[in-house]
Amino acid sequence: MGVNAIINVNDVNFYYGNFKALTDIKMDFKKNLVTALIGPSGCGKSTLLRLLNRMNDLIDGTKVEGEILFAGQNIYAPDVDPVEIRKKIGMVFQKPNPFPKTIYNNISYGPKLMWNLSKSDIDDLVEQSLKQAVLWDEVKDILNKSAMNLSGGQQQRLCIARALAMKPDVLLMDEPTSALDPISTAKIEELIDDLKKNYTIIIVTHNMQQAARISDETAFFYIGKLIEYNKTGKIFTKPDVQHTEDYITGRFG
Amino acid sequence: MNRRQKEKLIKAIFFVFALISVVILGLIVFSLFREGLPLFKKVNIYDFIFGLEWYPTADPPLFGIFTLIVASIIVTIFATLIAVPLGVLSAVYISEIAPQVIKEILKSSIELLAGLPSVVLGFFGMVVVAPWMQETFDLPTGLNIVNASVILAIMAIPTISSIAEDALYAVSREFKEASYALGATKFETITRVILPSALSGILTAVILGMSRAIGETMVVLMVAGGAAALPESIFDSVRPMPASIAAEMGEAPYRSAHYQALFATGIVLFFMTMAFNLIADYISNKFRQVGSGTL
Structure with missing residues (x-):
């Protein structure tokens, strides 16, 4: 277990029914770094991501073996409430999914459930979260308009702001820019770079350049196995495994 | 070719x-x-709609259907009050909470309920509910507003439940995941995200259920009691419009004033159900959520 690891994945196997989606995954995620999970579709990287905040609990017929430690505590221990885990480990999804509510209510939704806050505290939190997600200037005058009217890129930053409002320790991002145009993508990448000062970020991406640009560490998965996990610079210049190199250079996948 | x-x-x-x-x-x-x-x-519209006396075979006959309209509205409202919580909550349970096995059983039994002929339900109201009610509450008759409302509610539940269930299913999985990912519990997700998102569909379900209840004939004919008078208590007998039409059409001479009055009652009923359907249409269009990810 690394000194500054915040999440330790220990020998995790994961099944959808009889299908084994992850095999013997063992890896540590370090605090305040951006870790990219890459690999071809179906390699299990999104599944692993969703294991980290127990989102796979929502799918019937799944089974987890092994343990995942978050701040030293096994989040799959029987006495752990997944709701508590999800408050500390936020998530941003592939497709922007704001609630069909106002921008303000999108942000305040989580905090209102979790804390007993005064109106002015919530106002502050909304402003602070939107500023963190670099969206405040664009929406400060339309906080009471539906979030559905925002552009895709704005919606995704709203979703990031919504996750940040819960003051999580870790932010999981499942291909957060795959549905966005290049300009919105650049904004989100800038934002990720900024956020890693305060958060640990784990991001699944299909975009090799993106992984190379924004991550500190990169893990390559193939058919449910962790093939190689190292510093991003190393993975993209001199990977140890031929397989990784083939994938990164586009020879397969 | x-x-x-x-x-x-x-x-x-x-x-x-x-x-x-x-x-x-x-x-x-x-x-x-x-x-x-x-x-x-022969009769002016105002006297027809707001007249309190329905004596179509008296001499001279009186064609005031206000008591019939009131009866229809009252049994519909009470049936709605009973059927909406049952229908909507069962839809929530089926679509969001129930394990697969229970879901299947519940769904098919509600569908079976929808398949029951109304005469069977009316018969049940007549021979089971009415005598029980008469004895328990010491009433002159068990064929009254409450009885009719309960039986109508049973008929409206499948309509409300199945349409509301479709509306709940249609709530995108992304909204639910977003809510869970923010640490919301299942109950919080249902009440704050799923129900509001499905609101237009649920309202449509309620109104279609009401329109089902107001147009239903056999049940009200059998269990509403048939008294064309303004009710003073919920245990009074009433004569809703469809019951009046069904009961009297056979004995009204062809194209007599009585016959025409029954058709005119049908026109009123037609406008009421049409209004319900237009409202349902309006709601489902107006509150339809703009889909997510307008990229």
Whole structure:
């Protein structure tokens, strides 16, 4: 277990029914770094991501073996409430999914459930979260308009702001820019770079350049196995495994 | 015949079939008005709708259907009050909470409920509910507003439940995941995200359930009691419009004033159910959520 690891994945196997989606995954995620999970579709990287905040609990017929430690505590221990885990480990999804509510209510939704806050505290939190997600200037005058009217890129930053409002320790991002145009993508990448000062970020991406640009560490998965996990610079210049190199250079996948 | 002609022919055939139901509806509405409107040469509309006396066979006959309208509205409202919580909550349970096995059982039993002929439900109300109610509450008759409302509610539940369930299913999984990912519990997710998102569909379900209840004939004919008087308590007998039409049409002489008055009652009923359907349409269009990810 690394000194500054915040999440330790220990020998995790994961099944959808009889299908084994992850095999013997063992890896540590370090605090305040951006870790990219890459690999071809179906390699299990999104599944692993969703294991980290127990989102796979929502799918019937799944089974987890092994343990995942978050701040030293096994989040799959029987006495752990997944709701508590999800408050500390936020998530941003592939497709922007704001609630069909106002921008303000999108942000305040989580905090209102979790804390007993005064109106002015919530106002502050909304402003602070939107500023963190670099969206405040664009929406400060339309906080009471539906979030559905925002552009895709704005919606995704709203979703990031919504996750940040819960003051999580870790932010999981499942291909957060795959549905966005290049300009919105650049904004989100800038934002990720900024956020890693305060958060640990784990991001699944299909975009090799993106992984190379924004991550500190990169893990390559193939058919449910962790093939190689190292510093991003190393993975993209001199990977140890031929397989990784083939994938990164586009020879397969 | 070449391909293009074939396409045209097929189009025409489908068009004719689609047209048939519209034409039939048009003819029914036409004959409804043709048979009913002549009444208003003899009775003015105000006296007809707001008149308190329904003595169609007296001399001179009195054609005031206000008590019938009130009866229809009252049993519909009470039936709605009973059926909406049951229908909507069962839909929530089926679509969001129930394990697969229970879900299947519940769904098929509610569908079975929808398949029960109304005369069977009416019979149940007559021979089981009515005597029980009469004895338990010491009433002059068990055929009354409460009994009719309960039986109508049973009929409306499947309509409300299945349409509300579709609306709940249609709530995108992304919203639910977003809510769970923020640390919301299942209950919080249902009440704050799923129900509001499905609101238009649920309201549509409620209104279609109401329109089902107000137009239902056999049940009210059998268990509402049939008294054409303004009710003073919920245990009074009433005579909703469909019951009046069904009970009297057989004995009204062809094209007599009585016959025309029954058709005119049908026109009123037609407008009421049409209003319900228009409202349902309006709601489902107006509050339809803009889909996520307008990229």
